[in-house]
Amino acid sequence: MTRIIGIDPGSQRTGVGIIDVDDAGKLSHVFHGALAVAAEATFPLRLKRIFDELCDIIATHRPAECGIERVFMARNPDSALKLGQARGAAICAIVSRGIEVHEYAATEVKKSIVGGGRSDKTQVQHMIGILLGIKGPLQADAADALAIAVTHAHTRASLARVGIPRTAWRRRR
Numbered sequence: 312m313t314r315i316i317g318i319d320p321g322s323q324r325t326g327v328g329i330i331d332v333d334d335a336g337k338l339s340h341v342f343h344g345a346l347a348v349a350a351e352a353t354f355p356l357r358l359k360r361i362f363d364e365l366c367d368i369i370a371t372h373r374p375a376e377c378g379i380e381r382v383f384m385a386r387n388p389d390s391a392l393k394l395g396q397a398r399g400a401a402i403c404a405i406v407s408r409g410i411e412v413h414e415y416a417a418t419e420v421k422k423s424i425v426g427g428g429r430s431d432k433t434q435v436q437h438m439i440g441i442l443l444g445i446k447g448p449l450q451a452d453a454a455d456a457l458a459i460a461v462t463h464a465h466t467r468a469s470l471a472r473v474g475i476p477r478t479a480w481r482r483r484r
Contacts, residue, residue, distance in 0.1 A: 315376045318456055319459060325365075326343075326344075343450075365400075
C-alpha cells in the first residue's frame with residue numbers, strides 16, 4: 312500500500328487530497344480538504360499557514376509520495392508570482408518531511424481523470440467522486456488535489472509496468 316498526497320496550490324485556497332493505492336492499483340480515499348488562507352493579514356502569513364497546515368496533515372496521514380500541480384503561465388504576472396510562492400511553500404512542507412515531489416500539468420491531470428485536457432472543474436469533481444466512491448459534492452480545489460494524487464498513482468503504475476523510473480521520464484515541452 313502506498314499513500315499519496317496531491318496538492319493543488321493556490322494563494323487563497325490550497326487543495327489537499329490523500330489516497331491509498333494498493334499493489335493491484337485499487338484506489339482508496341483517505342482525506343481531502345482545502346486550506347483557506349485568504350483571511351490572513353498578510354501574504355507572508357498565508358504562505359506560513361500553507362506550510363504549517365500541510366506539515367500537520369503530513370504528520371497525521373504520513374504520505375510516502377506527492378503529486379503537485381505544475382505552475383501555468385497566468386495572464387496576470389502578480390497572480391502568477393503569488394501562485395508560485397504558494398506552490399513553493401507547499402513544496403517546502405513536502406520536502407522538509409523527506410517526500411519526493413512529482414509535478415503534473417493541469418492538462419495532464421485532466422486527461423488522466425476525464426480523458427480530455429480541456430475538461431472543466433465540474434467534470435473533474437464528478438469523475439473523482441466516482442473513482443474514489445465519494446458521495447456528495449466535492450469542493451473544487453480538494454477535488455483537483457485528489458485528481459493530482461490519482462494521476463500520480465496512474466503514472467507511477469504505468470512507468471513501473473514498462474520499467475522506466477519516474478526520474479528518467481522527461482517529456483519535451
